[in-house]
Amino acid sequence: MEVTVKEVISSHLAINQEDGISLFSVISSIPPNDLIISFIGIERISTAFLNESVGLYVQRYGLLQDVNFVFPADKSMFKFKIQDVIENALLGDEYDALVDNALASL
Amino acid sequence: MENKPVIKIEGALYTDFSGIKRLFNFYHLANEYSNTTIFIDFFDLVWFDANLSAILGAILHKLSIENNLSFSTDLNFLETKFDVLFRNGFLNSSNVSIDDRKSTVAFKNFKLDDKSGFISYIEDDLMVHRGLPVLSDNQKDNIIESLIEVYCNIQIHSKADYDFFVCGQYYPSKNILIFTILDLGIGFLPAIMEKTHNKIQTSYEAIKWALLKKNTTKVNCPGGIGLYDLHSYFLTSGDMQIISGDTYWSISMDKTLMGKHTFQNPFVGAIINLCFSI
Numbered sequence: 429m430e431v432t433v434k435e436v437i438s439s440h441l442a443i444n445q446e447d448g449i450s451l452f453s454v455i456s457s458i459p460p461n462d463l464i465i466s467f468i469g470i471e472r473i474s475t476a477f478l479n480e481s482v483g484l485y486v487q488r489y490g491l492l493q494d495v496n497f498v499f500p501a502d503k504s505m506f507k508f509k510i511q512d513v514i515e516n517a518l519l520g521d522e523y524d525a526l527v528d529n530a531l532a533s534l
Numbered sequence: 535m536e537n538k539p540v541i542k543i544e545g546a547l548y549t550d551f552s553g554i555k556r557l558f559n560f561y562h563l564a565n566e567y568s569n570t571t572i573f574i575d576f577f578d579l580v581w582f583d584a585n586l587s588a589i590l591g592a593i594l595h596k597l598s599i600e601n602n603l604s605f606s607t608d609l610n611f612l613e614t615k616f617d618v619l620f621r622n623g624f625l626n627s628s629n630v631s632i633d634d635r636k637s638t639v640a641f642k643n644f645k646l647d648d649k650s651g652f653i654s655y656i657e658d659d660l661m662v663h664r665g666l667p668v669l670s671d672n673q674k675d676n677i678i679e680s681l682i683e684v685y686c687n688i689q690i691h692s693k694a695d696y697d698f699f700v701c702g703q704y705y706p707s708k709n710i711l712i713f714t715i716l717d718l719g720i721g722f723l724p725a726i727m728e729k730t731h732n733k734i735q736t737s738y739e740a741i742k743w744a745l746l747k748k749n750t751t752k753v754n755c756p757g758g759i760g761l762y763d764l765h766s767y768f769l770t771s772g773d774m775q776i777i778s779g780d781t782y783w784s785i786s787m788d789k790t791l792m793g794k795h796t797f798q799n800p801f802v803g804a805i806i807n808l809c810f811s812i
Binding site for chain 1: 647649650653675676678679682683685686687689690
């Protein structure tokens with residue numbers, strides 16, 4: 429099932445936590461192999477929005493694949509932001525330790 | 535006739551520890567009063583960085599709500615000596631309205647939930663200003679995204695229903711544009727202290743913690759990727775200041791032995807000053 433973020437939040441700005449919660453309530457019962465999240469028509473996204481939607485979703489279902497997302501052609505940044513949020517959501521403090529170790533080895 | 539209390543704002547107020555401290559002192563003096571009108575005496579003011587309008591505007595907003603204060607001043611004097619405060623929209627006058635020098639980034643206050651208003655302002659007022667350095671599309675996008683993250687942190691962590699304030703000013707003689715954004719919330723420390731289980735104990739430590747990449751915003755976690763990315767940009771170009779709690783921190787201060795300044799009489803919330811250098 430394809431879920432279009434712009435339709436869910438009725439805005440081209442996926443910024444607020446509340447909007448993230450709205451998206452999560454739509455996607456939370458859809459299993460990953462049946463979920464495509466489309467960001468077409470979205471101009472801006474924030475970490476706060478992604479934490480409350482994609483972040484909580486991957487904490488429930490585990491890692492998502494690239495095929496689960498559709499991005500606007502001119503918004504390549506979205507992909508990297510989502511990757512950060514997924515890593516943070518899945519690894520939490522473990523992720524902090526990894527970054528600490530990586531920094532210490534520089 | 536009732537005598538109005540008079541409080542002076544005097545001397546030269548730049549976007550530095552000393553200038554900001556004077557505005558905080560003005561707040562504490564005015565905070566002694568309630569249910570009255572205070573006359574602000576600007577007669578001995580010799581310089582006012584116009585982006586500081588955001589801080590003064592926030593102070594007046596807080597005092598008007600919490601202490602039921604109103605304010606008056608000699609507008610004719612300000613029109614003559616500090617017309618920039620009219621050009622940037624901080625004050626209103628039929629005599630001065632157009633920023634014909636194109637040096638200001640308008641003074642505005644936004645409701646916490648006004649995402650469209652804030653993002654339009656950043657995209658259409660700040661990021662197209664002639665005082666900004668030449669930025670690639672990618673750099674522009676990074677700065678906008680970072681400011682959106684800052685906005686989200688204000689929205690989530692300020693824990694106050696007050697507006698937040700912005701203003702910028704281009705200083706052609708110095709080739710810099712300073713942009714100020716501040717909120718009237720609880721500042722950095724309480725949420726970061728909670729997140730770190732009291733490991734972080736001071737506002738200075740909280741500011742430094744929030745600048746680290748690993749402390750990106752997580753679910754229920756303060757800090758922010760916005761600050762990390764802004765810090766990365768301004769490390770090599772311009773300067774960045776953060777004022778929260780009793781601490782004044784900046785990239786340039788961070789390179790000194792002192793590292794920071796401490797306010798004896800702090801204000802509330804958090805102030806971020808971004809100094810774009812051409």
